[in-house]
Amino acid sequence: DIQMTQSPSTLSASVGDRVTITCRASQSIGTWLAWYQQKPGKAPNLLIYQASTLESGVPSRFSGSGSGTDFTLTISSLQPEDFATYYCQQYNSFPFLTFGGGSKVEIK
Amino acid sequence: EVQLVESGGDLVQPGGSLTLSCVVSGFTVGTTYMSWVRQAPGKGPEWVSVLYSGGGTYYADSVKGRFNISRDSRKNTLYLQLNGLRVEDTAVYYCARGGIPGFPFDSWGQGTLVTVSS
Numbered sequence: 001d002i003q004m005t006q007s008p009s010t011l012s013a014s015v016g017d018r019v020t021i022t023c024r025a026s027q028s029i030g031t032w033l034a035w036y037q038q039k040p041g042k043a044p045n046l047l048i049y050q051a052s053t054l055e056s057g058v059p060s061r062f063s064g065s066g067s068g069t070d071f072t073l074t075i076s077s078l079q080p081e082d083f084a085t086y087y088c089q090q091y092n093s094f095p096f097l098t099f100g101g102g103s104k105v106e107i108k
Numbered sequence: 109e110v111q112l113v114e115s116g117g118d119l120v121q122p123g124g125s126l127t128l129s130c131v132v133s134g135f136t137v138g139t140t141y142m143s144w145v146r147q148a149p150g151k152g153p154e155w156v157s158v159l160y161s162g163g164g165t166y167y168a169d170s171v172k173g174r175f176n177i178s179r180d181s182r183k184n185t186l187y188l189q190l191n192g193l194r195v196e197d198t199a200v201y202y203c204a205r206g207g208i209p210g211f212p213f214d215s216w217g218q219g220t221l222v223t224v225s226s
């Protein structure tokens with residue numbers, strides 16, 4: 001199975017900060033990488049797919065980059081509604097689609 | 109509007125069985141790929157099973173032989189039958205559209221809680 005490793009696991013930031021979360025795959029997945037945002041008690045919500053394509057309706061302050069094994073999610077200017085947990089997920093290796101362990105963005 | 113609504117979660121004893129349902133509106137379950145994804149308390153999501161539009165099914169190793177995914181196209185509903193439940197199956201179970209290479213999970217239900225405990 002492909003393992004997905006996220007860092008940091010927790011991040012403290014302030015409104016307006018630029019935030020970067022990284023995700024590393026244990027083997028190459030091309031650009032078959034998605035990012036999800038999850039708030040407490042809610043389902044994950046798709047933000048970015050194919051490593052860098054913004055899902056419809058997602059604010060442009062979110063961006064994704066990377067290919068192969070190393071990927072990045074960036075929030076250019078953190079907003080109050082962005083405090084949440086973020087997960088990366090590879091959908092290259094079938095049928096074992098794996099998620100990262102999560103990165104929680106907390107208020108500083 | 110796309111909507112997925114799960115139900116059927118409950119408290120069950122180890123070794124017990126349960127059937128989860130996911131009623132879908134806004135698209136047809138029989139024409140796309142539908143998955144179940146679970147999330148144990150305090151953990152990240154874990155893919156459980158996928159049902160292809162053509163009827164093929166796949167399961168995570170942790171549930172293979174114990175869980176069964178199916179659908180009723182007339183009711184536009186996805187099911188997950190859980191047998192031989194273990195304490196480690198305790199989680200919120202989500203149905204989601206997607207789950208194969210090239211298709212991320214782009215729509216999710218609100219989840220239903222399964223608790224396995226004696």
